[in-house]
Amino acid sequence: MAKVLLENITKKFGDVVAVDNVSMEVKDGEFVVLLGPSGCGKTTTLRLIAGLETLTNGNIYIGDTLVNDLEPVFRDTAMVFQSYALYPHMTVFDNMAFPLKMKKVLKQDREKKVKEIADMLNIGELLNRKPKELSGGQKQRVAVGRAIVREPKVFLFDEPLSNLDAKLRVQTRIELRKLHEELGVTSIYVTHDQAEAMILGDRVAVMNDGRIRQLGPPQDIYHHPTDTFVAGFIGAPPMNLIDCSITKDKTKLFLEAEGFRTAVPDELEDIAKGYVGHEVVLGIRPEDVHDHHLVPDALPTSVIKTTVYATEMLGSDTYVHLLCGPHRFQARFPGIIQARIGDETEVVFDPTKIHLFNKKTGKAIV
Amino acid sequence: MNPPRTAIKTKRNKVTELWKRIRRLLIYVILIAVAFVYFTPFVYSILGSFMTDREVRAYPPTFLPSRFIPGEWSTLLDNYAEIWRAMHFLRWIFNSVLIAVSVTLANLFFASLAGYAFARLKFPGRDKFFTLLLGTMMIPGAVTMIPGYIIYARLGWLDTYYVLIIPALAQVFNIFLMRQFYQTIPEDLFDAARMDGCSLFGIFWRIMLPLSTPALAALAIYTFMGQWNNFMGPLLYMSDMDMWTIPLGITWIARETYFERYNIVLAGSMFNALPTLIVFILFQKYFIKGIALTGLK
Numbered sequence: 001m002a003k004v005l006l007e008n009i010t011k012k013f014g015d016v017v018a019v020d021n022v023s024m025e026v027k028d029g030e031f032v033v034l035l036g037p038s039g040c041g042k043t044t045t046l047r048l049i050a051g052l053e054t055l056t057n058g059n060i061y062i063g064d065t066l067v068n069d070l071e072p073v074f075r076d077t078a079m080v081f082q083s084y085a086l087y088p089h090m091t092v093f094d095n096m097a098f099p100l101k102m103k104k105v106l107k108q109d110r111e112k113k114v115k116e117i118a119d120m121l122n123i124g125e126l127l128n129r130k131p132k133e134l135s136g137g138q139k140q141r142v143a144v145g146r147a148i149v150r151e152p153k154v155f156l157f158d159e160p161l162s163n164l165d166a167k168l169r170v171q172t173r174i175e176l177r178k179l180h181e182e183l184g185v186t187s188i189y190v191t192h193d194q195a196e197a198m199i200l201g202d203r204v205a206v207m208n209d210g211r212i213r214q215l216g217p218p219q220d221i222y223h224h225p226t227d228t229f230v231a232g233f234i235g236a237p238p239m240n241l242i243d244c245s246i247t248k249d250k251t252k253l254f255l256e257a258e259g260f261r262t263a264v265p266d267e268l269e270d271i272a273k274g275y276v277g278h279e280v281v282l283g284i285r286p287e288d289v290h291d292h293h294l295v296p297d298a299l300p301t302s303v304i305k306t307t308v309y310a311t312e313m314l315g316s317d318t319y320v321h322l323l324c325g326p327h328r329f330q331a332r333f334p335g336i337i338q339a340r341i342g343d344e345t346e347v348v349f350d351p352t353k354i355h356l357f358n359k360k361t362g363k364a365i366v
Numbered sequence: 367m368n369p370p371r372t373a374i375k376t377k378r379n380k381v382t383e384l385w386k387r388i389r390r391l392l393i394y395v396i397l398i399a400v401a402f403v404y405f406t407p408f409v410y411s412i413l414g415s416f417m418t419d420r421e422v423r424a425y426p427p428t429f430l431p432s433r434f435i436p437g438e439w440s441t442l443l444d445n446y447a448e449i450w451r452a453m454h455f456l457r458w459i460f461n462s463v464l465i466a467v468s469v470t471l472a473n474l475f476f477a478s479l480a481g482y483a484f485a486r487l488k489f490p491g492r493d494k495f496f497t498l499l500l501g502t503m504m505i506p507g508a509v510t511m512i513p514g515y516i517i518y519a520r521l522g523w524l525d526t527y528y529v530l531i532i533p534a535l536a537q538v539f540n541i542f543l544m545r546q547f548y549q550t551i552p553e554d555l556f557d558a559a560r561m562d563g564c565s566l567f568g569i570f571w572r573i574m575l576p577l578s579t580p581a582l583a584a585l586a587i588y589t590f591m592g593q594w595n596n597f598m599g600p601l602l603y604m605s606d607m608d609m610w611t612i613p614l615g616i617t618w619i620a621r622e623t624y625f626e627r628y629n630i631v632l633a634g635s636m637f638n639a640l641p642t643l644i645v646f647i648l649f650q651k652y653f654i655k656g657i658a659l660t661g662l663k
Contacts, residue, residue, distance in 0.1 A: 052557050073563035085554035089576045102563035146562075 002063035002076075002153040002186060003028045004049060009058030011044055018044040020210035021058070026154075031180050031187045033201035035194060037233070041210035042190045046156050049188060051075050062154060073102070078147035079156040082163065084139045086131040092118075092142050093127040099150045117145050137168050144176075148183070157189040161196065173199055194234050198222070206230045228362040231283045231355060237319065240289070240329035242282045243359060246275045252301065255282050259325015263301035265351030271365060272356065280365065283355035286319065289331035292346035302351065308343040322347065415445055415632035422629040445633035449619060454607050458615040465527065465611065466593035469534045473589045474582055476536035481544025482570050486556055496545070503538050507598075515602060529603045534593065540585050547581035548574060583652035591642055612638050 004026040011019040019041045026032045034042040047053045049060060051072035060067050067075045078099070086095050093114055100110045118124045121141045131139060140160060147155055160176075161169045173196050180187055180200075191197055197204045198218040205215040206229070214226045225231035231239040244257035246264065253264035253272050264272045292303055306322040318337040321330055322345070331347060339345065356365040414422050416431040433442045449455060483489075484496050514533070523529040551574060559569045575582075597613040604610055610618070616634030620627045 047557075050557075050561060052560065072561045077561070079558070079561050081554045081558060083552060083554045085552065085558035087555065087558075087573060098559075099562040102568070150562075 003030075003061075004154055004186060004188065005059075005061040006045075006049070007059040007061070009045070009048060009060060010056045011041075011048055011053060012056045017210050019048065022207075022210070022212055023058075024205060024212060024215060026186055026188060029184045029186055031177075031189065031200060031202045033189045033191060033197040033204045034207055035191055035197040035201075035204050035233075036207035037192060040207040042192075042207050043158055044210075045207070046079075046158055046188060046190050049075075049154070050077055050079050050156050075154075076152050077154040077156055078150050078152035079158060080140075080143045080147050080160040082159040084131075084143040084160075084163075086139055086142055086146075088131050091128050091130055092123065092134070095131070095142055096127075096146045096149050099146065103150075113149055114145075117148050121145050121148075136164050137172065140164060140172065144179070153186065155185050155187040157187065159191055160189075162191070162193070169196075176200060195236065198234075206233060208233075224364070225283070225355065226364050228281055228283070228357045231357070231364075235285060237286055237330050237332075239283045239285050239355070241357075242284075242327050242329060243279065244282050245277065245279050246272050248276050254301075255280070257325065257327060260304065260327055262304050262349060263299060265302070265354060267351060268354060268356065275356075275358075275365065279359040281357040281359050281362075283357060284329070284349045284353060286330040286332035288350040288353035289322075289329070289347050290350060291331075291333060292348055295348055298348040302348050303346050304348065305344065305346055308339045308341055308345060310341060311337065311339050313337075320345075411632050411635060414629055415636050416442060417445075417629045419627060419629060422627075422632075445629050446637070448630060449616065449634050449637060452615065452619050454610065454615060457608055458610050458612050461527075461609060462594060462611040465530050465596075466590050468531055469593045470586050470590045472531075472535040473537055473540045474586060477540035477544045477585060478575065478578065478582065479570070480536065480541045481546075481548055482574055484541065484545040485548035486553075486569075486574075487566065499538050500542060503542075511602070518603060524603050525606045525609050527609075530593075530596070530599050537589065540589060543585055544578070544581060547578055551577055580652055583649055587645060587649055587652065590645060594642060595638070 006022055006024045009019055009022050010017065022041075022045060024032075034045060036042045044053060048055055049062075051067065051070060055068055062075055062077065086092075087098065090098065096114045096117065097110045100113060105113070114127070115124065118127055121144060123138060123141050123145060126134060126138060126142070131142070134142065140163075143160065157176075161172055164172060177200050189197075189200055191200075201218055203216055204218050204221050206213045206221060208229050214221055214230045216224075221230060222234055225234060225239070228241055232241055242257060242260065244255045244260065247254045247256045253269055253276065255262050255264055290298075292298065304324060306324045309321040309323045309328060311321070312319040313336055315336070316334070318333050318335070318339075319330055320333060320337060320339055321328060357363060358365055410429070413429060413431055416433050417428070418432065421428050421431060432438055433444070484492060518524055518529045518533075521528075523532075555573055555577075556569060559573050564572060595613060596611065597617075600609070600611045600614045604614070607615075607618075612634070616631060616638065619634065620631040
């Protein structure tokens with residue numbers, strides 16, 4: 001086991017900057033998820049750590065060793081590929097034993113080790129089969145098994161669940177988390193699925209345009225996004241972002257936009273003062289939008305009049321799309337709400353959950 | 367329920383059913399006709415290889431060799447025997463086998479390695495060099511025939527095995543074929559093997575090669591057939607009869623007399639076609655894969 005340290009790493013493919021000056025430390029035994037939309041550089045970062053791509057700039061340390069110029073095999077990492085990359089002409093046993101064979105491990109030791117890991121992953125029955133005779137879930141386990149067998153210092157996962165169906169994906173991600181707790185090996189995991197990231201990661205690095213936008217524990221990222229990109233990427237449905245400006249009316253501060261006006265909560269007044277007359281982005285998560293009837297003691301100035309645009313009933317919750325002037329945002333109400341399209345309804349934002357972002361830079365003000 | 371409508375429906379079904387049958391019938395008629403066109407010369411070659419001189423050049427043509435009549439069975443294989451007895455025939459078989467087998471093996475070796483390098487290794491000028499290589503395929507053989515002859519003559523390769531083997535060791539088309547095939551093997555396998563500790567040659571040997579058997583089989587079949595049937599090469603470079611191959615030899619036997627003896631040519635062709643036929647029957651599966659692979663022929 002070992003920590004992984006990325007120091008200002010950059011990777012260019014011709015003129016395209018895939019990874020742009022990324023620095024990050026993954027602690028020994030930690031599970032870090034690289035999360036981002038496709039093309040954000042997360043897979044390239046992983047491949048740089050694996051040694052499958054060469055750095056344009058920067059340093060990578062695994063443990064205390066600088067690995068910039070080391071061949072993949074000497075970095076002591078193991079990778080689980082999105083396509084699983086099982087060798088089609090080899091049986092499951094040979095696939096799993098292959099890295100050991102390359103390490104020149106004795107035959108009886110290889111057999112023992114492979115059997116042990118196969119039993120752990122419940123694939124002991126499949127050892128004599130070829131990959132094409134396996135289901136997607138089984139292939140995935142074999143791929144994980146092949147990585148574990150080597151006892152690497154670091155596990156690298158490249159979207160290992162994206163080829164599984166939804167149900168199996170949910171099951172497998174819990175198993176992967178348990179496996180990590182059992183083995184305690186440093187893991188770096190790439191995904192574009194934010195639910196996977198929240199469940200698996202000790203910490204999550206949200207990436208976009210080759211840079212890390214925010215790195216922190218999942219709950220931090222969810223509750224305190226540092227910019228509008230992270231706010232809009234995390235959460236299903238994501239945070240509502242409404243462009244508005246801060247105005248002053250007598251002594252009170254307001255967040256105002258066309259057809260939309262709500263008082264700046266007292267908690268935010270001190271900070272909002274500095275932005276009077278400036279453009280800001282208001283962020284509010286759907287679950288923090290409440291029906292006015294349920295919070296009758298809310299300040300009258302903070303009540304927002306809206307029209308129902310659409311509803312999505314999920315049983316446990318109802319997502320209501322609300323229109324307010326030209327602005328559209330979502331609210332998540334518990335239970336089943338009987339709202340018809342065109343109904344007028346009043347909502348309030350939870351004052352402690354309002355986020356403000358600088359419109360120009362996208363950075364969080366609060 | 368609506369009975370009349372159901373009735374119409376079944377009637378319509380019957381009509382489409384009938385149409386389907388007619389169409390299938392038409393397709394079969396066309397296929398049989400085409401098969402007949404292709405098959406007749408081959409069948410006639412087999413029959414002709416058993417005929418006497420007089421029968422094979424008779425007009426109107428005869429189709430059944432007189433030697434097929436029970437009383438004539440003792441002479442049935444006379445044409446074949448004549449070829450077999452020709453003074454150099456065993457030597458020609460040996461030459462044919464030596465050249466075809468060595469060229470095929472060499473191409474399996476060189477084309478798979480070169481194809482791998484062009485498909486998966488990164489080196490400066492790779493794609494330009496590959497384009498150049500492909501460009502050589504566009505030069506017609508007739509253009510290089512004379513300069514080639516002069517070069518081989520100066521090297522002292524005429525009437526040696528070198529002249530037919532060495533220039534054919536690595537053929538561009540085969541390199542192209544292997545490169546295209548390796549490119550269809552997912553790159554993830556290559557990366558996985560690198561991470562598992564394979565060297566570049568190890569990846570080739572342990573992963574790429576075992577996965578490319580269909581391509582290798584196709585390559586072997588085409589190369590072997592091409593060499594086995596090669597007539598122009600031996601004709602140009604070999605004046606010593608001992609260095610001839612079967613196709614050249616058969617032509618010579620048939621022309622010993624004043625007139626071309628087609629029955630002997632046909633019998634010789636049967637001899638010549640035999641290995642190809644056997645290879646084809648054994649590797650039929652790969653043949654079809656090979657055609658699909660090249661997208662040609």
